[in-house]
Amino acid sequence: MKNMLQQIFRSSKFLIGFTIFMTMLLTVIIYPLIVKDEPLAIIGQGTFFEPGIYVNVFDSINSTHYTLSLNDAAARRIASKLGDQERLDMKDWLLAFGIPENEIDIHDNTKLMELWVNNYDSKLALGMTSAKRNYYARLDKSLKGILGTEGVIIAIKNTETGLLEETNSIVQTDYVNIGQVSSIRILPLGTDNFGRDILTELVSATRTSLQIGFVAGIIATLIGLTLGLFAGYIGGLVDDVIMFITNLFTVIPGFVLLILISFSIGQEQRGAITVAVVIGFTSWVWTARAVRSQVVSLRNRDHVNLSKLSGHSIVHIILADILPYIASYVIMALILQISSGILAEAGLSILGLGPKTTEVPTLGLMMNWAMIYSAHVTGKWWAYIPVLVTIAMVSFSMNLMNTGLDQVFNPALRD
């Protein structure tokens, strides 16, 4: 036993799979202890905030200001304000104004701004529509705002007189130390369509999906194992009946059955564990078939005959003389069942037949939400890529562990 464990942990494939899986498992356990937010708390008023560090503006105004004279600050400011479209629009105006094309370099911030400031005049029509002219006026105004040196004044309305009283002013060279700003929220994966922190949600979803996978995998393996053992060992009529049922389930596609059952249970009754049980009850078929064929090859071995001659009961023989010989196989089947249980939940949820949406997130539900709110069309990658990667990593690590175990148990497969 000890020797076998040593061998298992010497298999590099198993080790990689195990490391990935344990990392995920530990993250799922430790993360909620550190970040105590509700996974489904709506924090963002709006949809799909980009990943990044969110600094509270009000708090930064009230923090100590430091003056830093940095040469490239203005250039950065312009660069962040001027998108590719704005640059092209500016070029269009300048061309219409009569600047030769070779003098306009839209990638040189300083020169472009210089040309613009020297030449732009909001009174010139240049044959443009009034909407176009208004657009250029707005663009000019926002650019002048950046270039100005006066800064902005912070004022508070006096409740008695109704007048604005200046309390503070901010100039372009003012900086705050991010450590002194009292409220900062890091959203490494941004927010989803409902304004929920995707990282917290993802950790919680991974946890639920792993639970669903384990429950479904264990149920499927238990049913498959029991039926396979009895069909294979007892044989005869029992075998025929069990295999008839198994073949029926094989012929009906499991996923269709899963969809029908999930649908008939109804949205309200579908908790995470209910879905797991339904998945477990529809996916035992191939475990039963595989276990049965293993048992059939075992039941006529001499050690089983000897056990019979020693007066042991059928149950004892199955548990002591058959089960240990197929235990490694059953463990591998269990790992695959867990991983396919997680995939089945994802498949069900993306069709909208997963667990009900108000209690806990699952990986499948997150995919479903991302799909319904067209995250894939609008390029909000943070809403679905991390979920996809998580699903892939769970399956990948489990299949890797399975292959590693297979190599230990089947020496013929070792490389």
Next chain:
Amino acid sequence: MAEIRSLEKKSCLSGSGLTKVFGFGNQKTVAVDHVDFNFYEGEVVSIVGESGSGKTTLAKMLLGLISSTEGEIYFQGKKLDIRTQRKKREYWKNIQAIFQDPFSSYNIFNKIDSVLLDCIHMRGGRKFSHAKKVELMIEACSFVNLKFEELTNKYPFELSGGQMQRLMIARIFLLKPQVLLADEPTSMIDASSRATILDYLTKLSKETGMTTIFITHDIGLAYYVSDTVYIMERGKFVESGSADAVILTPKEPYTQRLINDVPKIYEAWDLSTV
């Protein structure tokens, strides 16, 4: 010996028209074809035949591990009825076996102690004190010249093939069945251990007076151990009788061939008869 035994003539295990057919249609194989036999109590019977002659199938039918297609088995004069699990377990208290391959005969997950304890429990010793059980196990091991102290807490696969087969005999020593079916017990054992195993087997059958059915392909071995010999060819008994009669004055050409196949140290092997 054979003459004294034949005076008692008390049938232990007999069969009439016993047949086993595997498969059906074109795939049909008749492994055992309407055999009749009568094994008397306390005698050592050998069933000799080539590979595939149906010896092991016959043994499994006698043990009740597979059912016969046709024919009856009589145990101590009564028709054998092992249709239910309970009756089978009752029958297995009377008949035991030693299998050909000692390496696959043991459950590799069970320790040697549990193999022997099972036998004590089967003989009604479930309530014995621990000391009494250990005493019985030591006695059984010393019968086959094994040291129980060295075996305890070990797994069967840690022993050599010869030791495993001796442990099998220790098992039979504890069980004291009325019939022992030894299916090629020495074919997987090296020649030097072979004589030891056979000696323990004959010693055990003499001491307990159990009927021993010895299945082998080696007619020399059969002559060495048995009172009565049955020669089996393609599922049928072609010749039977006392060991001396069958082996010293063989009538059937098949028996003659089997005798010629036994390698002799003092003369060159005549390959033309093989």
